[in-house]
Amino acid sequence: MANIKSAKKRAALAEVRRLRNRAVRSTVHTAVRHFERAVATGAGASEQEFREACRQLDRAVTRGVLHRNAAARKKSRLAKKLSLSS
Numbered sequence: 001m002a003n004i005k006s007a008k009k010r011a012a013l014a015e016v017r018r019l020r021n022r023a024v025r026s027t028v029h030t031a032v033r034h035f036e037r038a039v040a041t042g043a044g045a046s047e048q049e050f051r052e053a054c055r056q057l058d059r060a061v062t063r064g065v066l067h068r069n070a071a072a073r074k075k076s077r078l079a080k081k082l083s084l085s086s
Helices: 005-041 046-062 068-085
Strands: none
Touching: 005 046, 005 068, 046 068
């Protein structure tokens, strides 16, 4: 553990950021899971779930949790699943 005051502060801030990133990542995973479940069941709301998943991915990019190319790749794969289900 750190002994210097500034190092202790950095460690505390890193922990806060870790928890925030974890929460954002969790909401992304949940939105994607809801979309995939809607596609699998053939529900008509899959397009709405797709929009929500894309929204959460974009929000994760804005907050610096995901790289923009990673989010674009995920959105592309979700769009492909949506088009195959239609």
